[in-house]
Amino acid sequence: MVNEGPYNHQASDSAYQFTKAALEKGHEIFRVFFYHDGVYNGTRLGVPPQDDRNITQLWQELAEQHDLDLVVCVAAAQRRGILDPDEAKRHGKDADNIAPRFRISGLGQLIEAGIKADRLVVFGD
Amino acid sequence: MLHTVNKSPFERTALQSCLGHALDGASVLLFEDGVYGALKGTGVSGEVAEAMGRVKFYVLGPDLRARGLREDRLIDGIQVVGYDGFVDLVTSHDNVQAWL
Amino acid sequence: MSEIKKFMYVNRKAPYGTIYALESLEVVLIGAAFDQDVSLAFLDDGVFQLTKDQDTSGIGMKNFSPTYAALGDYDVTKIYVEKESLEERGLTLDDLQHLTYEDEDDDWAEKDSIRLVTREELARIMDEQDVLLSF
Incomplete structure (x- = not known):
């Protein structure tokens, strides 16, 4: 679970490095769940400076390589303006901003991950 | 049990709270700003050194x-x-508590 | 789906100053539908979440404290409050909401949800958990 947005806190960076290391060691990552301000990791509209890392893109690449399930909490996302096309349409918004490889879903996905995975690690502030 | 602490002990009470709840034989990983709690000669070194008799301490090198x-x-x-x-610590303990 | 795990929600932050308390409660309510062995722990500044007489009318935020009283209806009946955390903050149980649930195994008798535990006891209860969701 990633509880903080990108850049403001190290939480997402730490979670990324941890996830990468776990995958390299052959472990399975059942899911990465983004909650609280962590949902901001899922915007495709961030444009960090060229000489800095692009956290959203790093997650996307890792997801691409390992078929990672990156889930953004719908309740936390709606509050903060992170929308996929369906959500944007449902709420009458003129745009969506979810990054490819991220998906928006319910809090039940976090509980399910807690039940099915052998370990749950929380990264936050 | 593995406890993780990612906050400086000079700003928050996460480390103190962690030590107050870590049972004998537990492990504590200091990372992010939590690594400042691993330094010697600070206001909290005594408390950490004392806990080392019963708890195993780890610190994340890249954060240091x-x-x-x-x-x-x-x-x-x-x-x-x-x-x-860090991954090995997570898998070798039954559960993980993050002292955010 | 027969596997039942021990889930503990660890609350260590005060309400309103940050959103963690509110969004933690939202997870608890959703999680209640999964029939797991659920408990909540309130320690450190988390004990401030349960104080009574919260009135947010002056800060323009929603007062979500009544939701704690509804937890019993969601079969969330184990609420651990750490004694030392209360004392360090000058609080007693009387400063907190009176939270109850109806025990279906005891002819729906009304029982207290809050269990006052020492730091040592809480540490042991935490150690027994499968999943610790910290906020």
Whole structure:
């Protein structure tokens, strides 16, 4: 679970490095769940400076390589303006901003991950 | 049980709270700003050193180096690990409590 | 789906100053539908979440404290409050909401949800958990 947005806190960076290391060691990552301000990791509209890392893109690449399930909490996302096309349409918004490889879903996905995975690690502030 | 602490003990009480709840035989991983709790000669070193008799301490090397800290600044007996070691700590303990 | 795990929600932050308390409660309510062995722990500043007489009318935020009283209806009946955390903050149980649930195994008798535990006891209860969701 990633509880903080990108850049403001190290939480997402730490979670990324941890996830990468776990995958390299052959472990399975059942899911990465983004909650609280962590949902901001899922915007495709961030444009960090060229000489800095692009956290959203790093997650996307890792997801691409390992078929990672990156889930953004719908309740936390709606509050903060992170929308996929369906959500944007449902709420009458003129745009969506979810990054490819991220998906928006319910809090039940976090509980399910807690039940099915052998370990749950929380990264936050 | 593995406890993780990612906050400086000079700003928050996460480390103190962690130590108050870590049972004998538990492990504590200091990472992010939590690594400042692993330094010797600070206001909390005594508390950490005392807990080392019953709890095993680890510190994340990449976070140490990012903050300009070398291993010779650490309290003796604290083990430095990488992210792969972080993963091993998670898998080798039954559960993980993050003291955010 | 027969596997039942021990889930503990660890609350260590005060309400309103940050959103963690509110969004933690939202997870608890959703999680209640999964029939797991659920408990909540309130320690450190988390004990401030349960104080009574919260009135947010002056800060323009929603007062979500009544939701704690509804937890019993969601079969969330184990609420651990750490004694030392209360004392360090000058609080007693009387400063907190009176939270209850109806025990279906005891002819729906009304029982207290809050269990006052020492730091040592809480540490042991935490150690027994499968999943610790910290906020």
